[in-house]
Amino acid sequence: MTPQHQDGPPPSDIELERRAFRRRQSTLSILVGAASTVAFAVIVWLFVINTPGWARVQDSFFDPETAVAAFPRVAQGFLLNLRILAFAVIGVAIVGTLLAFLRTLRGAVFFPLRALATAYTDVFRGIPLIIVLYLVGFGIPGLLNVRISHEVLGTIALVITYSAYVAEVIRAGIDGVHPSQRMGARALGLTHAQTLRLVVLPQAIRRQAPPLMNDFVAMQKDVGLVSVLGAIDAVRGAQIETAKFADFTPYIVAAVLFVLLAIPTIRLTDWVSARLRRREQMGAIV
Amino acid sequence: MTTVLRVEGLRKSFGSAAVLRGIDFELAEHEVVALIGPSGSGKSTLLRTINLLEPIDDGRIILRDADISDPRVDVDKTRARFGVVFQHLNLFPHLTVLDNVTLASRKVHGVPRGVAEARGMELLDRIGLAAKAREHPDRLSGGQQQRAAIVRAVATDPEVLLLDEITSALDPLLVGDVLELVRDLAAEGTTILMATHEMAFARDVAHRVLFLDGGVIVEQGPARELFANPREASTQEFLRRFSAG
Numbered sequence: 001m002t003p004q005h006q007d008g009p010p011p012s013d014i015e016l017e018r019r020a021f022r023r024r025q026s027t028l029s030i031l032v033g034a035a036s037t038v039a040f041a042v043i044v045w046l047f048v049i050n051t052p053g054w055a056r057v058q059d060s061f062f063d064p065e066t067a068v069a070a071f072p073r074v075a076q077g078f079l080l081n082l083r084i085l086a087f088a089v090i091g092v093a094i095v096g097t098l099l100a101f102l103r104t105l106r107g108a109v110f111f112p113l114r115a116l117a118t119a120y121t122d123v124f125r126g127i128p129l130i131i132v133l134y135l136v137g138f139g140i141p142g143l144l145n146v147r148i149s150h151e152v153l154g155t156i157a158l159v160i161t162y163s164a165y166v167a168e169v170i171r172a173g174i175d176g177v178h179p180s181q182r183m184g185a186r187a188l189g190l191t192h193a194q195t196l197r198l199v200v201l202p203q204a205i206r207r208q209a210p211p212l213m214n215d216f217v218a219m220q221k222d223v224g225l226v227s228v229l230g231a232i233d234a235v236r237g238a239q240i241e242t243a244k245f246a247d248f249t250p251y252i253v254a255a256v257l258f259v260l261l262a263i264p265t266i267r268l269t270d271w272v273s274a275r276l277r278r279r280e281q282m283g284a285i286v
Numbered sequence: 287m288t289t290v291l292r293v294e295g296l297r298k299s300f301g302s303a304a305v306l307r308g309i310d311f312e313l314a315e316h317e318v319v320a321l322i323g324p325s326g327s328g329k330s331t332l333l334r335t336i337n338l339l340e341p342i343d344d345g346r347i348i349l350r351d352a353d354i355s356d357p358r359v360d361v362d363k364t365r366a367r368f369g370v371v372f373q374h375l376n377l378f379p380h381l382t383v384l385d386n387v388t389l390a391s392r393k394v395h396g397v398p399r400g401v402a403e404a405r406g407m408e409l410l411d412r413i414g415l416a417a418k419a420r421e422h423p424d425r426l427s428g429g430q431q432q433r434a435a436i437v438r439a440v441a442t443d444p445e446v447l448l449l450d451e452i453t454s455a456l457d458p459l460l461v462g463d464v465l466e467l468v469r470d471l472a473a474e475g476t477t478i479l480m481a482t483h484e485m486a487f488a489r490d491v492a493h494r495v496l497f498l499d500g501g502v503i504v505e506q507g508p509a510r511e512l513f514a515n516p517r518e519a520s521t522q523e524f525l526r527r528f529s530a531g
Contacts, residue, residue, distance in 0.1 A: 180375040183339060188390040188438075189366025198393065202380045279424070 063249045070241035070250035077237030078257045081223045084155050084233070088219065091159035096166030101196065103171050117167070124164035129222055133157045137229040154226030162219050169211045173204030209276065213269040220265065221258050234258070287314040290477050291336070291446055296345035298328075298335055305331045307501035309345070313446065313479055318472045320488035320509065321481040323498035324524060329481035332498070333448045336479070337368040349445065366394045369439030369447040374455040376435035377423040383410065384419040387438045395442055402441075409437040413467060429460030433467050440471060447471065449480035465491075485528055489513045497521045 011019070048054060102110075102117035124132065136157040141148055177200050185195040205212065227236035234254040241250035291313040298306040305328045313319055321329045334340040336347055338354065338361050347355040354364045377386045384406050391402040410416045413433045415426070423431055432452055439447060449468065453461045465487050472478055472491050482488050488495055488509060495512045497505045497520075505518045516522045 178375060180372065181378065184370075184372065184376055184378070186362075187337060187339060187365060187368070187370040187372075189362050189394040189442075190390070191362045194393055198389070199378055199380075203378075206380060 059247075061248045061252055063245075063247055066241075066245045066247045066249040067253050069245065070238065070253055073237040073241055074234050074250055074253045074257065077232050078234035078254070080151060080231060080233045081226075081258075082261075084151055084158070084226060084231075085220060085223050087155050088158040088162070088223070089216070091155065092162045092166050092219070095159055095163035096170060097201070099163060099167035100170035100174060103167065104174050121164045121167050124161050125168070127161070129157070129161045130225055130228060132161050133225055133228055136160065150226065150229040150231035154223075154229050154231055158219065158223065158226070162215060162222075165215050166212065169208050169215065170201075170204055173208035174200055176207055177203045207276070210269055210273040213265060213272065217262050217265050217269065220262050224254070224258065287317070289313070290315050290317075290350060291479070292346075292348040293332075293336065294346045294348070296332070296335060296347065297343045298331055298340065299343055305501055306335065306342075309498075309501075309503060311496060311503060311506065313477060316475040316477055317494065318476075318478045318480070318492045320492035320495045321479065321498055322483075322485065322488060322495060322524075323504075327498040328501045329498055330450050333370075333450050333479065333481055336446075337365050337370055337448060339365075362394075366390065366442065367445050369442065369444035371432070371435045371439050371447075371449050371452045373451045374428075377431055377438070379423055382420050382422055383415065383426065383434050386423065386434065387441050390438070390442050406437075406441060409441055410434070413437055427460060428456050429463050432456060432460075432464045436464070436467055436471070440476065445477065447476050447478045447480075449478065449482070451481050451483060454483055483528075485513070485525070497524065499524070 099117050099121060102113050103121070105114055133154065137150065137153045140153060140156070174196075181199055181203065182195055185199040186192075190198065224233060224235040227233050227239070230236070232240075234257055235251075238250035238254040242248055289312050293309055293311050296306055296309040297304070309328075309332060311319075321332065323329055331340060335342050338347075342355055345355070346353050349364070349367065352359070377383070378389070381389065384403060387406040387409060388397075388399070388402040391397040391405070392399055397405075407416060407419060410419050413430075413436075415430055415434060418426060418430070423434070426434065436449075436452070452468075453464050456464065461484070465484065468478070468480070468487075469491050480488075480492070490509075492509045494506060495509045496503050497512070497516075497518070499520050505512065505516065505521045512521070513525065516525055
């Protein structure tokens with residue numbers, strides 16, 4: 001990057017020559033990069049369309065007419081995914097923070113709570129989400145002998161699994177806050193709870209923003225698994241349409257919707273991580 | 287003169303290491319007392335036990351006739367009566383400078399935000415940081431951060447201001463402004479107990495000096511007197527090494 005001088009003498013001939021050289025170099029590397037990207041894309045494309053089964057695959061996975069016909073139902077289902085996601089995020093934030101808090105409690109009095117929270121995170125980070133979905137989806141209604149909608153049960157299962165992950169991320173963040181911050185807060189007369197809420201947690205969550213958002217991206221797509229309970233979401237909708245047209249294109253439609261949902265979060269995660277890294281390199285704590 | 291703080295027979299160990307081995311002293315209203323002594327002599331620990339950040343093993347700490355080392359006192363309320371500035375990492379990096387300064391007023395003393403901020407701006411204006419009030423601490427120099435930390439500590443009008451080597455992590459060029467602020471606060475009658483390695487500053491500003499070595503107060507007296515004519519051999523040795531640099 002060329003430094004912008006507000007005043008001072010104009011750059012010398014040597015410096016001007018260097019800048020011209022750097023400009024030429026960067027133009028050249030952009031051209032080389034663009035050319036190699038195009039070449040790679042063309043090669044992949046040629047390879048794919050020349051595979052023996054391409055015509056069949058194209059017909060059964062990438063059929064535009066089926067895509068258009070299936071879109072309304074898949075999109076309708078996708079709205080359910082979004083609704084479940086919204087509630088699950090709130091649930092995960094609350095339960096995850098609570099679990100992280102329990103795991104940071106010190107003192108013998110809190111041993112049972114601490115042990116319980118540890119056992120919870122161990123167990124639910126270990127069980128595959130799909131099993132949790134089955135256990136919650138068919139276990140809870142059987143246990144309580146009531147009818148609960150598939151969406152609600154799916155949301156509960158997601159909250160159970162993801163809060164275990166999120167709790168670990170937040171706990172790592174809490175441990176990463178310098179002890180002097182806690183001491184400074186207590187010295188001002190803040191209570192233990194105020195210290196955690198006003199000083200420790202905000203710093204912990206800021207520091208852990210990239211991994212937390214990463215979990216959010218993972219959850220965005222795992223919302224699609226609630227279809228196993230029978231909720232008519234995007235995946236289930238695609239399944240129904242697939243059966244109707246005897247064509248897999250509806251799944252591709254659903255996949256595209258999930259990707260479109262994930263991309264903004266992924267870009268945002270990149271941006272937040274880069275900003276955090278820059279600030280840390282500048283010497284700021286958070 | 288009214289006694290604000292009285293420490294009696296204070297003892298504190300970390301494991302088998304006895305850090306404070308029976309400390310007795312008094313601090314009067316408006317008095318400025320400097321704690322000097324080699325590293326590891328117990329200065330920081332003494333300051334932390336006084337505002338109850340460290341539990342003590344024996345002795346008493348009396349703040350205006352009340353024994354605050356009694357386990358029945360409300361620790362959080364008592365801490366709020368002190369103002370504390372540490373060596374470094376004082377400010378909360380996620381809050382603006384103004385929010386740092388007003389945090390204790392708002393959350394501990396229940397002052398409405400408007401009132402707390404008006405007072406906060408007044409204090410920041412005084413140290414020339416009013417323009418930085420809405421910035422985060424990482425935009426301030428080390429010296430500006432320490433001065434902001436000092437006004438944060440006095441924003442709640444504490445009964446005693448405890449300063450723990452507040453300039454020892456600073457660039458030498460930035461020390462002057464910080465000491466100037468402490469000098470002003472002392473001149474206004476703030477009661478201050480400060481651990482410091484700035485001997486010239488201690489001699490000029492402190493009324494009394496306590497020389498701490500090996501967890502006991504070896505010698506104490508009026509600042510000028512103690513610096514001019516130290517009686518104990520260890521005090522003489524310490525001051526000689528200090529002036530030799």
